Amino acid sequence: MDLSHETELEGRAVAFFRLLQDRIVGELASLDGQPFQEDAWDRPGGGGGRTRVLSDGRVFERAGVNFSDVHGELRPEFSRTLPGDGTHFRATGISLVLHPRSPRVPTVHANLRFLRRGGATWFGGGTDLTPYYLVDEDAVLFHRALREVCDRHDKSFYPRFKRWCDRYFYLPHRKEPRGVGGVFFDYLGAGAEATAGEVAPPAASECEQDAESVFAFVRDLGEHMMKPYQEIVARRRGEPWGEGEREWQLLRRGRYVEFNLVYDRGTLFGLRTDGRTESILMSLPPEVRWRYDFAPKPGSPEDLSLQAILAQRNWAEGTVGR
Amino acid sequence: MDLSHETELEGRAVAFFRLLQDRIVGELASLDGQPFQEDAWDRPGGGGGRTRVLSDGRVFERAGVNFSDVHGELRPEFSRTLPGDGTHFRATGISLVLHPRSPRVPTVHANLRFLRRGGATWFGGGTDLTPYYLVDEDAVLFHRALREVCDRHDKSFYPRFKRWCDRYFYLPHRKEPRGVGGVFFDYLGAGAEATAGEVAPPAASECEQDAESVFAFVRDLGEHMMKPYQEIVARRRGEPWGEGEREWQLLRRGRYVEFNLVYDRGTLFGLRTDGRTESILMSLPPEVRWRYDFAPKPGSPEDLSLQAILAQRNWAEGTVGR
Numbered sequence: 001m002d003l004s005h006e007t008e009l010e011g012r013a014v015a016f017f018r019l020l021q022d023r024i025v026g027e028l029a030s031l032d033g034q035p036f037q038e039d040a041w042d043r044p045g046g047g048g049g050r051t052r053v054l055s056d057g058r059v060f061e062r063a064g065v066n067f068s069d070v071h072g073e074l075r076p077e078f079s080r081t082l083p084g085d086g087t088h089f090r091a092t093g094i095s096l097v098l099h100p101r102s103p104r105v106p107t108v109h110a111n112l113r114f115l116r117r118g119g120a121t122w123f124g125g126g127t128d129l130t131p132y133y134l135v136d137e138d139a140v141l142f143h144r145a146l147r148e149v150c151d152r153h154d155k156s157f158y159p160r161f162k163r164w165c166d167r168y169f170y171l172p173h174r175k176e177p178r179g180v181g182g183v184f185f186d187y188l189g190a191g192a193e194a195t196a197g198e199v200a201p202p203a204a205s206e207c208e209q210d211a212e213s214v215f216a217f218v219r220d221l222g223e224h225m226m227k228p229y230q231e232i233v234a235r236r237r238g239e240p241w242g243e244g245e246r247e248w249q250l251l252r253r254g255r256y257v258e259f260n261l262v263y264d265r266g267t268l269f270g271l272r273t274d275g276r277t278e279s280i281l282m283s284l285p286p287e288v289r290w291r292y293d294f295a296p297k298p299g300s301p302e303d304l305s306l307q308a309i310l311a312q313r314n315w316a317e318g319t320v321g322r
Numbered sequence: 323m324d325l326s327h328e329t330e331l332e333g334r335a336v337a338f339f340r341l342l343q344d345r346i347v348g349e350l351a352s353l354d355g356q357p358f359q360e361d362a363w364d365r366p367g368g369g370g371g372r373t374r375v376l377s378d379g380r381v382f383e384r385a386g387v388n389f390s391d392v393h394g395e396l397r398p399e400f401s402r403t404l405p406g407d408g409t410h411f412r413a414t415g416i417s418l419v420l421h422p423r424s425p426r427v428p429t430v431h432a433n434l435r436f437l438r439r440g441g442a443t444w445f446g447g448g449t450d451l452t453p454y455y456l457v458d459e460d461a462v463l464f465h466r467a468l469r470e471v472c473d474r475h476d477k478s479f480y481p482r483f484k485r486w487c488d489r490y491f492y493l494p495h496r497k498e499p500r501g502v503g504g505v506f507f508d509y510l511g512a513g514a515e516a517t518a519g520e521v522a523p524p525a526a527s528e529c530e531q532d533a534e535s536v537f538a539f540v541r542d543l544g545e546h547m548m549k550p551y552q553e554i555v556a557r558r559r560g561e562p563w564g565e566g567e568r569e570w571q572l573l574r575r576g577r578y579v580e581f582n583l584v585y586d587r588g589t590l591f592g593l594r595t596d597g598r599t600e601s602i603l604m605s606l607p608p609e610v611r612w613r614y615d616f617a618p619k620p621g622s623p624e625d626l627s628l629q630a631i632l633a634q635r636n637w638a639e640g641t642v643g644r
Contacts, residue, residue, distance in 0.1 A: 039615065053614045062614065173593040173602075254606070261583035262593060271495040271584060280495075284576070284612045291608065292375045292384065293361065293600045 009121070009211055010090065013114040013218075014069050017094045018050075020112075020222045021067040024096065025052050028065070031230060032057040036065070041276050046072035047090075051279040055286070059105070059237055064282035065096040074117070078269070083190040084120030091115050093125065094222070095266070097283040098229075103249035104239040106131035106138065106179070107256065108229045109283070111266070112222050121211060122190035123218045126161065127225045128169050129232075130179030130256065132249045134305040136315075138232045139180040143315035145228035146183050146221075153217040154209070158316065161185045166312050171259055177312055178259050183221075189214035248302045250289035257288055331443070331533055332412065335436040335540075336391050339416045340372075342434075342544045343389040346418065347374050350387070353552060354379040358387070363598050368394035369412075373601040377608070381427070381559055386604035387418040396439070400591070405512040406442030413437050415447065416544070417588070419605040420551075425571035426561040428453035428460065428501070429578065430551045431605070433588070434544050443533065444512035445540045448483065449547045450491050451554075452501030452578065454571045456627040458637075460554045461502040465637035467550035468505050468543075475539040476531070480638065483507045488634050493581055499634055500581050505543075511536035570624045572611035579610055 025036050034057035042048040049068030054060055071090040079087045093113025100107065110127035129142050143162070150157035165184035170177050189211045209217075260267050260283055270280040296302035347358050356379040364370040371390030376382055393412040401409045415435025422429065432449035451464050465484070472479035487506035492499050511533045531539075582589050582605055592602040618624035 055614055064614070173597075173599045250609075257579060257610075258583060258603075261580060262590070268584070275495075277495045278615045281580075281612065282614050286612055287572075288579075288610045288612075289608060290603065290606045290610075292377055292386070292604050 009215060010092070010114065010116065013123075013215065014092045016215075016219060016222070017069075017092055017112065017114075018067055021050065021052065021065055021094050024094075024226055025065050027226065027230065028060070028063055028098070029054065031233060032059045032063070034058060034060075036063070039279075041279065043068075043070045043072070043274065043276065045274055046070060049276070049279060051276070051282065053282055057101075059100055059102075059233060061099050061101040062282070062286045063096070063098045064279075065094070066279050066282065067094050068092065068279070079117060082115070082117045082120075083122060083187055084117030086118035089115065089117045095283075099253070099285045100233070100237075102237060102239070103132045103241050103245040104236040105233055106229075106236075107253075107285075110225055112218055114218075120190050122186070123188045123214050124186035125218070125221075126165055126182060126184030127221075128165055128179055128182035128184065129229070130252075131305065131309070132252050133245070133301060134180065134308050135236070136308070138235065139313075139315040140318055141231060142180070142182060142228045144318075145224065147316045149221050149224050150183065150217075152220060153213065157185075157217070158183065162314075162316070169259065171255060171263070173262075174255060174258070176255065176306075177309055178255065180309060180315060181312065188217075247289070248296070250285075250287060251291060251294060253285040253288045254290045257284055260284060331537060332414070332436065332438065335445075335537065336414045338537075338541060338544070339391075339414055339434065339436075340389055343372065343374065343387055343416050346416075346548055347387050349548065349552065350382070350385055350420070351376065353555060354381045354385070356380060356382075358385070361601075363601065365390075365392045365394070365596065365598065367596055368392060371598070371601060373598070373604065375604055379423075381422055381424075381555060383421050383423040384604070384608045385418070385420045386601075387416070388601050388604065389416050390414065390601070401439060404437070404439050404442075405444060405509055406439030408440035411437065411439045417605075421575070421607045422555070422559075424559060424561070425454045425563050425567040426558040427555055428551075428558075429575075429607075432547055434540055436540075442512050444508070445510045445536050446508035447540070447543075448487055448504060448506030449543075450487055450501055450504035450506065451551070452574075453627065453631070454574050455567070455623060456502065456630050457558070458630070460557065461635075461637040462640055463553060464502070464504060464550045466640075467546065469638045471543050471546050472505065472539075474542060475535065479507075479539070480505065484636075484638070491581065493577060493585070495584075496577060496580070498577065498628075499631055500577065502631060502637060503634065510539075569611065570618070572607075572609060573613060573616060575607040575610045576612045579606055582606060 029035055032054060034054055036052040036054045039051045047070035049066060052065045054063040069092040074087045074089050076087055091113060093111065095111040097109045098107060107130040112125035114123050147158040150161065161183035162181060165181040166177060168184045169181060189209050267280055296306060351357055354376060356376055358374040358376045361373045369392035371388060374387045376385040391414040396409045396411050398409060413435060415433065417433040419431045420429060429452040434447035436445050469480040472483065483505035484503060487503040488499060490506045491503060511531050589602055618628060
């Protein structure tokens with residue numbers, strides 16, 4: 001293993017994620033018309049980050065875009081679930097969750113990260129879309145854009161990472177996916193050691209990508225993943241909605257909270273290991289409702305939207321007008 | 323071990339919890355002026371329950387009172403964290419969470435339960451108070467009423483169970499207790515085997531209570547635990563509040579959600595083992611807000627209330643007028 005090369009890659013990954021945060025925040029601020037506030041923070045155990053949040057914007061009720069570059073020692077029982085050796089780690093990446101005000105505009109989440117444990121390094125991340133009122137064309141646009149990026153690097157990526165996303169962003173206690181999915185991957189570039197983790201990764205042999213190729217894919221995804229979302233915002237932001245649509249949005253946001261607090265590995269890892277709580281929980285929606293035993297009226301727009309989400313369709317295949 | 327006696331105790335515990343639900347629901351409905359809806363449900367793995375919920379009441383924005391009596395097989399890795407032997411279990415009990423509409427009225431939670439794993443049986447439960455605008459006299463009233471019940475049975479109960487409650491209802495990622503506490507206990511009556519569990523119980527020798535004495539304590543607590551809360555509701559329900567107080571209540575309810583979804587063992591156990599989701603999550607508040615990096619203005623009523631909660635005081639000692 002060429003340690004100097006790894007270190008150089010690490011430095012480039014850090015620089016890329018930092019610049020990507022700048023670029024995405026710039027684009028979102030201009031889309032919304034409101035500025036982000038910035039908090040730089042240090043992690044007691046090593047490293048730190050830069051959290052940027054937009055609250056009460058025109059488009060976004062809350063938009064959070066976080067960059068972090070942290071390192072230190074993993075708890076032994078946690079380190080055993082990761083590729084590599086020992087307890088020393090470094091993790092750098094960007095994560096964002098955008099909660100629009102309008103129920104016509106979907107929520108989106110994206111995360112890209114580089115990890116090193118001992119001598120093993122890998123990339124992970126993905127992006128997924130959570131519509132309240134699903135418009136088929138939007139899900140198709142989102143998935144096709146992701147497939148296009150994936151296909152430039154490896155034809156096996158999109159189908160594998162789409163399935164992985166469907167499995168990961170799923171609420172077993174509700175028997176519901178979180179939304180229409182997208183792509184999700186982990187341990188990419190870690191080689192044959194990539195067999196750990198709660199969500200089983202694909203067979204290790206499929207992951208045998210060299211670090212440079214993987215980084216090229218991650219850069220490409222980072223540079224293009226927000227484009228379909230911005231197009232969806234442009235399509236939907238002017239559409240009318242009222243109290244009924246707002247109520248449905250707030251109830252569905254409850255599912256977002258349930259997923260992030262009960263299942264999301266990044267959230268739980270952060271909360272339990274001295275992460276900066278406000279940066280971790282900026283993923284939670286600004287306003288949420290729960291109603292006992294609520295179900296949408298059969299055949300209503302809310303019900304049809306939910307049924308389409310439950311179907312976990314192959315959106316990139318183009319099922320519009322079925 | 324006298325199995326016939328255990329079975330007879332079990333039957334009496336089930337009957338007591340069922341009647342207690344009737345009584346508490348009757349009292350709350352008359353306090354609120356609105357009726358509860360009832361859902362009877364079966365658990366696929368064995369047993370079932372009766373969930374009663376009041377929504378959009380005059381006093382309560384949501385009040386949920388659940389009775390359950392379930393049995394079946396525990397997953398082996400979970401069963402190892404409990405006293406007793408084997409994987410067969412029975413669990414019966416009552417649990418309630420009341421979310422008042424007025425920010426002047428505290429939220430309250432209570433739970434009493436009987437468990438059997440193999441040849442071991444025990445009781446657990448407790449009750450804790452979560453004020454938004456803390457009035458010292460209310461916390462004192464609540465704790466003194468609990469101490470009075472405890473003292474009738476064992477002078478060591480109240481101080482031990484008060485500390486246990488303070489440790490259990492705590493959010494490490496916020497470094498905040500959930501509220502002013504109350505009492506919490508587990509494994510009571512299980513004898514020397516009671517050494518398992520995430521929250522370390524007191525030394526087993528302290529728990530050497532015979533099952534009949536423990537059941538007498540649980541009955542006494544069940545019959546008296548709601549009285550101080552009803553008195554607090556009577557004191558506070560007429561007090562005025564506005565948008566500012568409502569905002570603070572909704573933000574603090576976010577902490578309630580964080581505790582229940584990230585830490586509460588009953589909630590997580592239920593969600594991960596085929597429990598009835600709507601009965602488990604009726605504990606969540608009907609409306610919640612999160613604001614990025616919010617802290618109350620130093621010296622404001624919200625700040626003073628939070629500071630008093632952070633202090634985890636010995637309320638039963640009477641600190642009013644300090």
